[in-house]
Amino acid sequence: MDEYNKFILDNNYKKKYNLINEKMFVIKGTDRVKHVIEENKIRKKKGIRKLSNNEVLEIGNVGPESFVRILDNLLTIIKGERIQFSSGKGAKKSHIQKLYEDFYRYGKRLSKYKDNFETMGSD
Numbered sequence: 328m329d330e331y332n333k334f335i336l337d338n339n340y341k342k343k344y345n346l347i348n349e350k351m352f353v354i355k356g357t358d359r360v361k362h363v364i365e366e367n368k369i370r371k372k373k374g375i376r377k378l379s380n381n382e383v384l385e386i387g388n389v390g391p392e393s394f395v396r397i398l399d400n401l402l403t404i405i406k407g408e409r410i411q412f413s414s415g416k417g418a419k420k421s422h423i424q425k426l427y428e429d430f431y432r433y434g435k436r437l438s439k440y441k442d443n444f445e446t447m448g449s450d
Contacts, residue, residue, distance in 0.1 A: 331397060331426060340404050349397060391441060394434025401427045 332348045335341045341348075360380060367377045404410075405423060412424050420428075 331401075331430070334422065334426060335400070335404075344400070344403050344407060346400050346403075349393065391434055391438040394430055394437060397430050398427065398434065401430065 335346050335348075340346060363378050363380045367380075370377055401423060405412075405427070410421060410423060413420055
């Protein structure tokens with residue numbers, strides 16, 4: 328998201344297309360997960376049983392809707408600036424095309440995760 332915000336500011340698209348900055352998403356609980364992973368690496372080398380990692384990660388300020396909004400903003404810029412997407416061997420992609428494809432891929436993945444979590448339930 329920082330790259331997106333920097334891109335729209337650096338190119339003056341924020342004012343030109345009346346766009347807003349998107350908030351970076353927050354993941355809580357990663358410190359505990361990193362600690363358990365590092366501890367398990369040490370335990371594996373010593374042949375000791377691994378620790379369980381039952382930490383629940385909380386992700387805030389982001390959802391599939393955020394990615395759809397960002398994709399819409401990028402499409403507005405692409406159409407307004409008449410930017411052509413490139414494809415094929417040897418064709419260099421523009422920065423905005425790379426951003427668009429990344430956000431599309433991440434949004435699709437996040438949407439899939441959301442569907443899976445809804446199927447599994449809260450337990």
